[in-house]
Amino acid sequence: MIEALLLLAGLVAVFTTLSIVWILVTEALPFFRRVPLGDFLTDTMWTPLFAEPRYGILPLLAGTLVTTAVALTVAIPAGTIIAIHLSEFASRRLREVVKPALEMLGAVPTVVYGYFALAIVTPFLQKLIPGLPGFNMLSAGLVIGIMIVPYVASVSEDAMRAVPTHMREGSYAMGATRLQTALRVVVPGALSGMAAAYILGISRAVGETMVVAVAAGLQPNLTWDPTESAATITSFIVQVTLGDLPHDSIGYQSIFAAGLVLLIVTLAFNVAGFLLARRFREAY
Amino acid sequence: MLTSAVKARVSGLGFWYGNVRALHGLDMEIRDRKVTALIGPSGCGKSTFLRCFNRMHDLTPHTRYEGSIRLYPDDIDLVAKAVDPIEVRMRIGMVFQKPNPFPKSIFENVAYGLRVRGARSRALIEEQVEKALRDAALWDEVKDRLHGPGLSLSGGQQQRLCIARALATDPEMLLFDEPTSALDPIATARIEELITALRERVTVLIVTHNMQQAARVSDFTAFMYLGELVEFDATSKLFTNPGRKATEDYITGRYG
Numbered sequence: 001m002i003e004a005l006l007l008l009a010g011l012v013a014v015f016t017t018l019s020i021v022w023i024l025v026t027e028a029l030p031f032f033r034r035v036p037l038g039d040f041l042t043d044t045m046w047t048p049l050f051a052e053p054r055y056g057i058l059p060l061l062a063g064t065l066v067t068t069a070v071a072l073t074v075a076i077p078a079g080t081i082i083a084i085h086l087s088e089f090a091s092r093r094l095r096e097v098v099k100p101a102l103e104m105l106g107a108v109p110t111v112v113y114g115y116f117a118l119a120i121v122t123p124f125l126q127k128l129i130p131g132l133p134g135f136n137m138l139s140a141g142l143v144i145g146i147m148i149v150p151y152v153a154s155v156s157e158d159a160m161r162a163v164p165t166h167m168r169e170g171s172y173a174m175g176a177t178r179l180q181t182a183l184r185v186v187v188p189g190a191l192s193g194m195a196a197a198y199i200l201g202i203s204r205a206v207g208e209t210m211v212v213a214v215a216a217g218l219q220p221n222l223t224w225d226p227t228e229s230a231a232t233i234t235s236f237i238v239q240v241t242l243g244d245l246p247h248d249s250i251g252y253q254s255i256f257a258a259g260l261v262l263l264i265v266t267l268a269f270n271v272a273g274f275l276l277a278r279r280f281r282e283a284y
Numbered sequence: 285m286l287t288s289a290v291k292a293r294v295s296g297l298g299f300w301y302g303n304v305r306a307l308h309g310l311d312m313e314i315r316d317r318k319v320t321a322l323i324g325p326s327g328c329g330k331s332t333f334l335r336c337f338n339r340m341h342d343l344t345p346h347t348r349y350e351g352s353i354r355l356y357p358d359d360i361d362l363v364a365k366a367v368d369p370i371e372v373r374m375r376i377g378m379v380f381q382k383p384n385p386f387p388k389s390i391f392e393n394v395a396y397g398l399r400v401r402g403a404r405s406r407a408l409i410e411e412q413v414e415k416a417l418r419d420a421a422l423w424d425e426v427k428d429r430l431h432g433p434g435l436s437l438s439g440g441q442q443q444r445l446c447i448a449r450a451l452a453t454d455p456e457m458l459l460f461d462e463p464t465s466a467l468d469p470i471a472t473a474r475i476e477e478l479i480t481a482l483r484e485r486v487t488v489l490i491v492t493h494n495m496q497q498a499a500r501v502s503d504f505t506a507f508m509y510l511g512e513l514v515e516f517d518a519t520s521k522l523f524t525n526p527g528r529k530a531t532e533d534y535i536t537g538r539y540g
Contacts (some may be wrong), residue, residue, distance in 0.1 A: 066378035170384040173338060174397040174449065184396070189387040 024263060027256035031132035034250055040257065046220035046236070048254045049245075057261055061222040063137065064265070067212055069227050070141025070204040071148060076198055078145070080153025083194075086153070087160035088182040099154070106150040114214030117143035122215065123232040134228040135217030143215065145210045152201040159193020160186050199273030203266050209234040223248060233262045289356070291316040291448040291457060292337070296351030297363070299332055299341065306332045309351065309380035310513045312506055314457075316356075319479060319488040321502035321519065323495060325534065329511040330491045334459050337362060337489065338376045355456070374401065378452030378459040383442035385434035385449075390426050393434040393445055397453035412452050413532050420448035421478055440471025447478060451486075458482065460490040464497065476501050495535055499523050507531045 032040070035055040043056025082102070086095050122139040126132045163186050171181040187194070217229030218239050231239070237255045245252045292314040299307040307329050314320050322330040324430040332341075339362065341347040349363040355375075359463055362372050377397075394413040395403075413430075417423040422444040426437070432444055443463060450458055460479065466473040469536050479501045482488055492498050498505050499519060507530070515522060515531045526532045 062399075154450045164384075166380055166382055167386060169340065169343075170380060170386065170446065172343060173340065173373055173378040173380075174400055174453070175370050176396075176400045177370060180400055184399075185386050188434070191387075 003041040019031035024256050027253060028260045031112025031250060031253040031257045035254075035257075044222045046231075048251045049243075050241075051113045053250070056222075057233075057258065058072050059222040060231060060236050060258060061234040061235045061265075062222055062224060063216070063220070063262065064206055064234070065211070066224060066226050066230065067137045067141040067208075067216060067232055068202065068205040069146060070138060071144035071208075072198075072202065074142055075148045075152050075205070077219050079149045079197070079201065080156055080194070082149065082153040083156035083160060083197075085186070088178060089188060095209075099157070099259050102150045102153055106147075106154075108147075110147065110208065111214065112175070113143050113147050114140075114211045117211055117215035129227060133217070133226055133229045135215060136227055137212075137216050137230055138226040140212045140214075140216035141226060144205050144211050147208070147211065148201045148204045150162070151204060155200055156190070156194045159190035159197065162193065163189040174276045195273055195277045199269055199276075202269045202273075206266050206269065207234060208260065209238055213238045233258045233265075237262075289316040289320055290314070291356060292362070293356070294351070295354070297333070297336060297353060298350035299329075300348040300350070301334060302346045303343070305338075306511050308510075309514045312513060312516045314489060315486060315504060316487055317483055317485065318503040319483050319490060319501055320504040320506065321498035322491045322506050323493070323498050323534070324508035324514075324536075326493070328508040331461055332511075333508065334461055334491045336337075338373045338466060339363065340378070342369045346376045356529065357359060374453070375455060375499055376457045376459060377453065377455035378461065379443070379446050379450055379463050381462040383439055383444050383446055385437070385445050386427075386534060388434060389431045390434050390445060391430040393414050394448045394452050396449060399454065401468070413448075416448040416452035420444045421453050421474065421481075422448055434490065438471070440467050443467060443471070443475060444478065446483050451482075455486060457487040457489065460488065460492075462491055462493060465493065472497075507534060510536070 019034070025028070032228045040055055040057055043054055044058055045054035045056050046059045047054045086098060090098065118134075122134060122136065122145055125136075125139055126134075126140075129138075132138070167185055168181055168188060171185040176184070211233040212232045216232065216235065218231045218235055219229060220236065221228060221230040223230060237258055240251060240255045287392065294310050294312045294314070297307060297310040298305065302323045310333065322333060324330050329429065335341055336349060336353060341349070352364065353362040355362055360367060362376075386396060388396070391413055392399075394416050395409050398409050398412055403412075414423065417426065422441060425441060425444055426432075426445075432440065437445060443466075447458075447463075462477075464475050467475065469535045476497065479490065481489060483503075490498075499506045504516065504517045505519045507522065507526075507528075509530055515526060515528045517527065522531065526535060
């Protein structure tokens with residue numbers, strides 16, 4: 001009886017995942033019946049709501065990848081440095097204060113981060129970069145980066161702390177400094193866990209919606225320049241669901257195609273991360 | 285045998301973990317290029333004593349040394365505050381209870397100490413690595429897979445890798461902290477052979493809970509109990525004709 005209940009509880013997660021995939025695929029099918037897959041993947045315009053609609057996913061995909069890349073250039077170095085400090089240098093008291101504070105940063109609603117980007121980061125960046133538009137991917141990406149630092153730092157730190165003490169002792173006994181031990185022994189030993197942390201960060205950045213919807217602008221724009229304004233896959237989906245498109249229109253169906261792409265991108269990163277983690281797994 | 289020079293002189297050595305006193309005024313001499321064994325029941329302070337020699341205790345907060353360990357011929361006090369623990373560890377190598385190779389290749393494990401010391405020359409590093417692996421009797425087993433992971437070796441090979449790692453930087457003294465307690469009898473025998481051979485070139489201090497091991501590999505033995513040095517003598521004398529009742533009780537297995 002208990003076992004059956006537990007099994008049921010476990011299956012909820014599997015069932016939910018399968019349902020999401022099922023809905024995305026079945027709802028995207030009518031879209032692909034009207035839009036050839038080739039056009040979808042190669043067309044450089046995404047204007048499903050215009051009188052002469054074009055359905056090229058590339059502009060949205062570019063927006064997602066650019067904001068994600070900007071976010072990672074902040075989150076990976078900052079998260080890794082914070083993790084190394086907390087795990088290898090900080091006193092226990094400092095760690096006990098900083099780690100909960102860091103985790104609290106991860107609990108701030110993302111819409112707040114969106115306004116932080118729009119109201120504080122963008123005006124600041126405009127002073128540094130003259131002519132920067134009010135909506136831009138740079139500001140949104142930077143703030144997403146700040147937002148995912150706690151995830152990257154916290155998971156990386158756990159991975160580093162899991163490296164056994166006797167391995168550190170071996171390094172100290174060779175005359176290594178704290179920094180040498182951290183960089184040459186602890187980090188290599190924690191690499192698989194750190195890869196998992198980075199993948200978690202990437203998935204969060206790819207899927208982040210509110211910050212880009214608020215701060216990056218909503219015009220699909222095929223560009224790799226982060227100082228421009230552009231829509232991402234997620235911000236497009238929000239825009240359409242908030243509008244009043246009829247549910248059987250192709251514009252409405254297009255969000256499922258976009259959602260499917262989003263799912264595939266995150267899945268690809270997760271698989272890559274899994275393979276990477278396995279490649280670097282160390283058994284102590 | 286007793287004529288060898290003094291490599292280190294321990295005088296009035298005490299050690300504190302916070303308010304707990306772990307070592308009480310130890311005095312002894314470590315002879316150059318001899319093997320000195322530290323024996324005694326669990327918790328007697330033998331590992332604590334060993335770890336004073338390379339200042340490993342400095343990594344634990346709230347610890348304190350008293351007295352001195354003077355290393356010769358330079359006559360520096362290993363436990364003096366003014367002496368940098370990193371400099372001490374550069375000169376005195378250590379092999380631990382559990383083999384602890386780094387998550388790196390076999391080659392990089394042995395090269396670690398050289399790289400930490402800033403060695404750049406590839407040729408020099410390769411030469412030292414090969415020499416250290418030969419000295420640790422591991423070369424023939426690993427020469428075809430130097431770039432394979434150190435953690436893929438068997439337990440005994442891992443421990444010899446750790447010995448090679450410690451030897452690569454030409455230490456003056458090697459500390460062994462129960463180096464065979466995690467190994468099977470065959471691997472243990474090989475490590476013991478190795479320790480005996482190392483005596484030619486380096487001063488060895490070994491902690492062991494295995495009295496037969498102490499009798500087999502060491503020239504001198506110190507028996508410790510409750511943080512004090514009970515008896516210190518030539519191994520052959522201490523095991524056949526101990527001077528103290530407590531030593532006799534321990535080596536005849538009456539306690540410990």
